[in-house]
Amino acid sequence: xxAGTAASRPTGVAAxxxxxxxxxxxxxxxxxxxxxxxxxxxxxxxxxxxxAAADAAGMLxxxxxxxxxxxxxxxxxxxxxxGRDLAWVPLVSTALVVAGYLAAVAVFDAAIR
Numbered sequence: 809x810x811a812g813t814a815a816s817r818p819t820g821v822a823a824x825x826x827x828x829x830x831x832x833x834x835x836x837x838x839x840x841x842x843x844x845x846x847x848x849x850x851x852x853x854x855x856x857x858x859x860a861a862a863d864a865a866g867m868l869x870x871x872x873x874x875x876x877x878x879x880x881x882x883x884x885x886x887x888x889x890x891g892r893d894l895a896w897v898p899l900v901s902t903a904l905v906v907a908g909y910l911a912a913v914a915v916f917d918a919a920i921r
Contacts, residue, residue: 861919872908876901
């Protein structure tokens with residue numbers, strides 16, 4: 809870098825993948841939290857437990873994580889083809905992961921109570 813020039817920022821695919829590291833970290837952390845939340849939920853489903861809803865909660869969390877990955881991969885493809893800076897997309901996808909986790913926990917807790 810010479811004097812008077814701006815520092816170069818990653819653009820296109822590199823920018824999306826650089827921010828996607830945060831998304832991967834969020835998926836790993838929420839998956840660990842989901843595992844411990846379901847394992848230590850108080851034992852097996854009792855008579856009042858809705859097993860189908862508990863399973864649906866798990867599918868909701870997996871669907872949210874998969875959708876976030878799909879959105880980020882799509883952004884990387886578009887950024888690679890157009891050269892646009894789409895680094896904000898993995899951040900929105902990370903919010904999708906966290907929202908999916910919170911919704912899944914709410915559904916799971918309602919199912920086992």
